[in-house]
Amino acid sequence: MKVKIEVSARHIHLCQKDIEFLFGKNYKLNIKRELSQPEQFLSNEKLTIQNQNYFIENISVLGPAREKTQVEISMTDARKLKINTEIRESGDLVNTTGCILIAPNKKKLQIAQGVIVAKRHIHVNPNDEIAKFFKNGDECNLKIKTKFRSLILGQTVIRISDKFRLAAHIDTDEANAAGITEEIFGEIF
Ligand SMILES: [Zn+2]
Structure with missing residues:
Protein backbone atom coordinates (compact mmCIF):
# COMPACT_ATOMS: atom_id res chain seq x y z
CA MET A 1 0.00 0.00 0.00
CA LYS A 119 5.74 10.89 16.54
CA ARG A 120 5.64 9.99 12.87
CA HIS A 121 2.17 9.07 11.69
CA ILE A 122 -0.09 8.39 8.75
CA HIS A 123 -3.38 10.22 8.29
CA VAL A 124 -5.92 7.73 6.98
CA ASN A 125 -9.51 8.31 5.89
CA PRO A 126 -11.96 5.46 6.72
CA ASN A 127 -12.55 5.12 2.97
CA ASP A 128 -8.89 4.37 2.25
CA GLU A 129 -7.83 0.79 1.56
CA ILE A 130 -5.38 1.00 4.48
CA ALA A 131 -8.27 1.44 6.94
CA LYS A 132 -9.31 -2.18 6.21
CA PHE A 133 -6.05 -3.49 7.64
CA PHE A 134 -5.48 -1.25 10.64
CA LYS A 135 -7.46 0.38 13.41
CA ASN A 136 -6.86 3.85 14.79
CA GLY A 137 -3.73 3.90 16.96
CA ASP A 138 -2.11 0.84 15.39
CA GLU A 139 1.49 1.09 14.32
CA CYS A 140 3.00 0.02 11.01
CA ASN A 141 6.29 -0.04 9.16
CA LEU A 142 6.77 2.61 6.54
CA LYS A 143 9.38 1.93 3.89
CA ILE A 144 10.93 4.84 2.02
CA LYS A 145 13.35 4.23 -0.82
CA THR A 146 15.28 7.04 -2.47
CA LYS A 147 18.14 6.72 -4.94
CA PHE A 148 20.87 6.25 -2.36
CA ARG A 149 19.10 5.48 0.90
CA SER A 150 16.31 3.17 1.81
CA LEU A 151 14.82 3.28 5.25
CA ILE A 152 12.18 1.37 7.15
CA LEU A 153 10.50 3.57 9.74
CA GLY A 154 8.97 1.32 12.39
CA GLN A 155 6.41 2.40 14.99
CA THR A 156 4.62 4.71 12.58
CA VAL A 157 1.20 5.46 14.04
CA ILE A 158 -1.92 4.98 11.95
CA ARG A 159 -4.47 7.68 12.67
CA ILE A 160 -7.91 7.20 11.17
CA SER A 161 -10.53 9.95 10.94
CA ASP A 162 -13.10 11.09 8.40
CA LYS A 163 -11.41 14.49 8.69
CA PHE A 164 -8.17 13.09 7.27
CA ARG A 165 -6.74 12.76 3.78
CA LEU A 166 -4.20 10.01 3.16
CA ALA A 167 -0.63 11.19 3.84
CA ALA A 168 2.35 10.13 5.94
CA HIS A 169 3.94 12.83 8.10
CA ILE A 170 7.60 12.60 9.05
CA ASP A 171 9.91 15.31 10.34
CA THR A 172 12.99 16.83 8.73
CA ASP A 173 15.42 14.56 10.61
CA GLU A 174 13.60 11.49 9.30
CA ALA A 175 13.40 12.91 5.79
CA ASN A 176 17.12 13.67 5.79
CA ALA A 177 17.90 10.20 7.10
CA ALA A 178 16.04 8.83 4.08
CA GLY A 179 17.71 11.28 1.70
CA ILE A 180 14.41 12.76 0.50
CA THR A 181 14.82 15.65 -1.94
CA GLU A 182 11.65 15.42 -4.02
CA GLU A 183 8.07 14.18 -3.94
CA ILE A 184 8.05 10.55 -2.90
CA PHE A 185 5.71 7.73 -1.92
CA GLY A 186 6.33 5.25 0.85
CA GLU A 187 5.09 1.72 1.29
CA ILE A 188 3.13 0.57 4.31
CA PHE A 189 3.50 -2.97 5.64
ZN1 LIG B 1 0.09 14.94 10.60
Whole structure:
Protein backbone atom coordinates (compact mmCIF):
# COMPACT_ATOMS: atom_id res chain seq x y z
CA MET A 1 0.00 0.00 0.00
CA LYS A 2 1.45 3.30 -1.10
CA VAL A 3 1.22 6.59 0.73
CA LYS A 4 2.51 10.04 -0.11
CA ILE A 5 5.26 11.23 2.20
CA GLU A 6 4.93 14.77 3.54
CA VAL A 7 7.79 16.31 5.48
CA SER A 8 6.77 18.51 8.42
CA ALA A 9 9.20 21.30 9.13
CA ARG A 10 9.28 22.71 12.67
CA HIS A 11 6.04 24.57 13.37
CA ILE A 12 3.77 25.92 16.07
CA HIS A 13 0.06 25.50 16.81
CA LEU A 14 -1.48 28.17 19.04
CA CYS A 15 -4.67 28.30 21.09
CA GLN A 16 -6.82 31.40 20.49
CA LYS A 17 -5.84 32.89 23.86
CA ASP A 18 -2.14 32.68 22.97
CA ILE A 19 -2.79 34.08 19.46
CA GLU A 20 -4.41 37.12 21.05
CA PHE A 21 -1.66 37.48 23.64
CA LEU A 22 1.06 37.44 20.97
CA PHE A 23 -0.64 39.26 18.09
CA GLY A 24 -3.45 41.31 19.61
CA LYS A 25 -7.08 41.13 20.65
CA ASN A 26 -9.45 39.24 18.30
CA TYR A 27 -6.49 38.53 16.00
CA LYS A 28 -7.01 35.91 13.30
CA LEU A 29 -4.18 34.01 11.62
CA ASN A 30 -3.74 34.86 7.94
CA ILE A 31 -3.83 31.97 5.49
CA LYS A 32 -0.74 31.68 3.31
CA ARG A 33 -1.35 28.22 1.90
CA GLU A 34 -3.73 25.30 2.47
CA LEU A 35 -2.14 22.09 3.77
CA SER A 36 -3.00 18.54 2.74
CA GLN A 37 -5.26 17.89 5.71
CA PRO A 38 -8.69 19.51 5.30
CA GLU A 39 -9.02 22.96 6.94
CA GLN A 40 -5.38 23.03 8.05
CA PHE A 41 -3.27 25.91 6.76
CA LEU A 42 0.14 27.51 6.84
CA SER A 43 -0.26 31.06 8.16
CA ASN A 44 1.80 34.15 7.43
CA GLU A 45 2.61 34.48 11.11
CA LYS A 46 6.03 33.48 12.40
CA LEU A 47 7.50 33.24 15.87
CA THR A 48 10.88 32.74 17.49
CA ILE A 49 11.42 29.93 20.00
CA GLN A 50 13.67 30.73 22.92
CA ASN A 51 15.12 28.48 25.59
CA GLN A 52 17.67 30.11 27.89
CA ASN A 53 20.08 31.84 25.49
CA TYR A 54 19.24 29.63 22.53
CA PHE A 55 16.92 30.72 19.74
CA ILE A 56 15.37 29.43 16.53
CA GLU A 57 13.75 32.17 14.47
CA ASN A 58 11.12 32.29 11.77
CA ILE A 59 8.99 29.36 12.79
CA SER A 60 5.68 29.14 10.99
CA VAL A 61 2.41 29.07 12.85
CA LEU A 62 -0.15 26.61 11.47
CA GLY A 63 -3.86 27.27 11.66
CA PRO A 64 -6.61 27.11 12.61
CA ALA A 65 -6.28 27.77 16.35
CA ARG A 66 -6.00 24.61 18.42
CA GLU A 67 -7.30 23.80 21.87
CA LYS A 68 -3.74 23.76 23.26
CA THR A 69 -0.57 25.50 22.15
CA GLN A 70 1.95 23.00 20.82
CA VAL A 71 5.46 23.47 19.44
CA GLU A 72 6.72 20.73 17.10
CA ILE A 73 10.46 20.59 16.53
CA SER A 74 12.96 17.98 15.42
CA MET A 75 15.46 16.21 17.66
CA THR A 76 18.17 18.30 16.00
CA ASP A 77 16.29 21.48 16.96
CA ALA A 78 15.89 20.21 20.52
CA ARG A 79 19.67 19.78 20.76
CA LYS A 80 20.23 23.24 19.37
CA LEU A 81 17.81 24.75 21.90
CA LYS A 82 19.15 22.56 24.72
CA ILE A 83 15.57 21.44 25.37
CA ASN A 84 14.86 18.06 26.87
CA THR A 85 11.95 16.92 24.80
CA GLU A 86 10.20 13.69 24.02
CA ILE A 87 8.67 12.04 21.02
CA ARG A 88 4.95 12.38 21.52
CA GLU A 89 1.73 12.10 19.58
CA SER A 90 0.12 15.42 18.76
CA GLY A 91 -1.95 16.71 21.71
CA ASP A 92 -0.20 14.53 24.29
CA LEU A 93 1.53 17.33 26.16
CA VAL A 94 1.43 16.27 29.82
CA ASN A 95 4.83 16.77 31.48
CA THR A 96 6.47 18.06 28.31
CA THR A 97 8.93 20.95 28.35
CA GLY A 98 7.96 24.59 27.89
CA CYS A 99 9.74 27.42 26.11
CA ILE A 100 9.37 31.10 25.34
CA LEU A 101 7.63 32.20 22.13
CA ILE A 102 8.51 35.62 20.76
CA ALA A 103 6.29 37.54 18.35
CA PRO A 104 7.64 39.99 15.72
CA ASN A 105 6.49 42.86 17.99
CA LYS A 106 8.86 41.39 20.66
CA LYS A 107 5.99 40.26 22.84
CA LYS A 108 7.05 37.17 24.80
CA LEU A 109 4.90 34.26 25.89
CA GLN A 110 6.25 31.70 28.34
CA ILE A 111 4.53 28.35 27.86
CA ALA A 112 4.82 25.87 30.74
CA GLN A 113 4.63 22.82 28.46
CA GLY A 114 3.97 21.87 24.87
CA VAL A 115 7.31 21.38 23.14
CA ILE A 116 7.39 17.97 21.44
CA VAL A 117 9.03 16.00 18.69
CA ALA A 118 6.00 14.66 16.84
CA LYS A 119 5.74 10.89 16.54
CA ARG A 120 5.64 9.99 12.87
CA HIS A 121 2.17 9.07 11.69
CA ILE A 122 -0.09 8.39 8.75
CA HIS A 123 -3.38 10.22 8.29
CA VAL A 124 -5.92 7.73 6.98
CA ASN A 125 -9.51 8.31 5.89
CA PRO A 126 -11.96 5.46 6.72
CA ASN A 127 -12.55 5.12 2.97
CA ASP A 128 -8.89 4.37 2.25
CA GLU A 129 -7.83 0.79 1.56
CA ILE A 130 -5.38 1.00 4.48
CA ALA A 131 -8.27 1.44 6.94
CA LYS A 132 -9.31 -2.18 6.21
CA PHE A 133 -6.05 -3.49 7.64
CA PHE A 134 -5.48 -1.25 10.64
CA LYS A 135 -7.46 0.38 13.41
CA ASN A 136 -6.86 3.85 14.79
CA GLY A 137 -3.73 3.90 16.96
CA ASP A 138 -2.11 0.84 15.39
CA GLU A 139 1.49 1.09 14.32
CA CYS A 140 3.00 0.02 11.01
CA ASN A 141 6.29 -0.04 9.16
CA LEU A 142 6.77 2.61 6.54
CA LYS A 143 9.38 1.93 3.89
CA ILE A 144 10.93 4.84 2.02
CA LYS A 145 13.35 4.23 -0.82
CA THR A 146 15.28 7.04 -2.47
CA LYS A 147 18.14 6.72 -4.94
CA PHE A 148 20.87 6.25 -2.36
CA ARG A 149 19.10 5.48 0.90
CA SER A 150 16.31 3.17 1.81
CA LEU A 151 14.82 3.28 5.25
CA ILE A 152 12.18 1.37 7.15
CA LEU A 153 10.50 3.57 9.74
CA GLY A 154 8.97 1.32 12.39
CA GLN A 155 6.41 2.40 14.99
CA THR A 156 4.62 4.71 12.58
CA VAL A 157 1.20 5.46 14.04
CA ILE A 158 -1.92 4.98 11.95
CA ARG A 159 -4.47 7.68 12.67
CA ILE A 160 -7.91 7.20 11.17
CA SER A 161 -10.53 9.95 10.94
CA ASP A 162 -13.10 11.09 8.40
CA LYS A 163 -11.41 14.49 8.69
CA PHE A 164 -8.17 13.09 7.27
CA ARG A 165 -6.74 12.76 3.78
CA LEU A 166 -4.20 10.01 3.16
CA ALA A 167 -0.63 11.19 3.84
CA ALA A 168 2.35 10.13 5.94
CA HIS A 169 3.94 12.83 8.10
CA ILE A 170 7.60 12.60 9.05
CA ASP A 171 9.91 15.31 10.34
CA THR A 172 12.99 16.83 8.73
CA ASP A 173 15.42 14.56 10.61
CA GLU A 174 13.60 11.49 9.30
CA ALA A 175 13.40 12.91 5.79
CA ASN A 176 17.12 13.67 5.79
CA ALA A 177 17.90 10.20 7.10
CA ALA A 178 16.04 8.83 4.08
CA GLY A 179 17.71 11.28 1.70
CA ILE A 180 14.41 12.76 0.50
CA THR A 181 14.82 15.65 -1.94
CA GLU A 182 11.65 15.42 -4.02
CA GLU A 183 8.07 14.18 -3.94
CA ILE A 184 8.05 10.55 -2.90
CA PHE A 185 5.71 7.73 -1.92
CA GLY A 186 6.33 5.25 0.85
CA GLU A 187 5.09 1.72 1.29
CA ILE A 188 3.13 0.57 4.31
CA PHE A 189 3.50 -2.97 5.64
ZN1 LIG B 1 0.09 14.94 10.60
